[in-house]
Amino acid sequence: LAHRLSHSGAAPARPSFGIAFDIDGVILRGRSPIGGSPQAIRRLYSEDGSLKIPFLFLTNGGGVPEHKRALELSEILGVNISPTQVVHGHSPYRELVNRFENDLIIAVGKGEPAAVLAEYGFRKVLSIDEYSSYFREIDPLAPFKKWIVPQADNQNLMSEKVHPSYDVFEERVKGVLIVSDPVDWGRDLQVLCDILSTGGLPGSGRRDQPPLYFAADDLEYQAAFPSERLGMGAFRIALESIFNQVNDHQLKYVSYGKPNPFVFKNAANILEKLAICMHPSSPPAKEVEGHRFSTIYMIGDNPKVDINGALKAGPPWSPVLTRTGVFRGKENDSQYPADLVVDTVEDAINCILEKEC
Ligand code: G3P
Ligand code: MG
Secondary structure, three states: OOOOOOOOOOOOOEOOEEEEEOOEOOOEEOOEEOOOHHHHHHOOEOOOOOEOOOEEEEOOOOOOOHHHHHHHHHHHHOOOOOHHHEEOOOHHHHHHHHHHOOOEEEEEOOOOHHHHHHHHOOOEEEEHHHHHHOOOOOOOOHHHOOOOOOOOOOOOOOOOOOOOOOOOOOOOEEEEEEOOOOOOHHHHHHHHHHHHHEOOOOOOOOEOOOOEEEOOOOOEEOOOOOOOEEOHHHHHHHHHHHHHHHOOOOOOOEEOOOOOHHHHHHHHHHHHHHHHHHOOOOOEOOOEOOEOOOEEEEEEOOHHHHHHHHHHHOOOEEEEEEOOOOOOOOOOOOOOOOOEEEOOHHHHHHHHHHHHO
16 A cells, blocks of 8 residues: 555645445445545545545445455546455454454355455354245245245255265354345245354254444445435344344344444544555644644535534534435434535535645
8 A cells, every 4th residue: 555655845834624425325325326436535645546535435335355345446446446445334344353262153245245244254154045045945935026036945954966075964153244235035034043043053843143234334325327216224123123023032233334433433434444455654733632633524415324423423523414315305414414515525625635735
């Protein structure tokens, strides 16, 4: 990273502010850039391509390793994004590796959820797609699905074509990590209820629930469709309601992602490291209440998630709300008012740079 954040001539002062960008509904809708995001992001780089303003992407989305997302974003936005500048909802799952050591873990969600966890250091991970494929008839609706779902097909439950890497019929699942938005909700709700109700062994008797984690809890988010789409929080509600009906105890779970204050604390630390990399020898412009940045702007589209999170995190966080995603109001959000409300991310950057530079 350091070589890309090169600096030339007399050392400029370390920037007194940093920026965190939400992705869905601010930078992209689906895979398409919105709100002048490529131009806005390019303004944060010098002409030689080095980073001028410390910034990162703070999204509740994910499903691919951070280095892959950095490459995707670099291509879409036409700048060089480093993996350290990408914080997914699931990025803090790294901290759970030691908790599970050699335990069998199930990874759920779109993209490459098992590859993401394997990259974080989890040793024994199966995606819910692979795991489900070993259990014959676990999804009674599979034959009606028009897409191709790998099926176990002999009487011993295990397919001759598909061999599990682990003895999934003996070994209990010790943890379930929802990495990204689940794809096949019907199958996933069924299989997760099986795993979570039986102590991690579908088809066996009732036992204590293995730990369950969600990378985020967004009820809705802005994708390519004109109105909001149901997110991981909606899936959590569905799973929780069903689990609580079929069991005589409540589902236990932990949700990560924005608006949790620890997410913002972690992002502030990353931004600080970025700023130090950019200007290793120069001191911070000023310190406010022990923070090296006087302001960190959170540019988001979702009042409940992005703005609420920045408000809860407190100084130096300053929330900026755009109208390109979940929020479409004329004025400010009444429940979670942002410091600034603008139409697009490009407008946000114009205002911030005008104020700060
Ligand atoms: O699935 C993605 C969604 O939950 C939110 O993404 O970038 O708006 O935090 P973002
Ligand atoms: Mg968003």
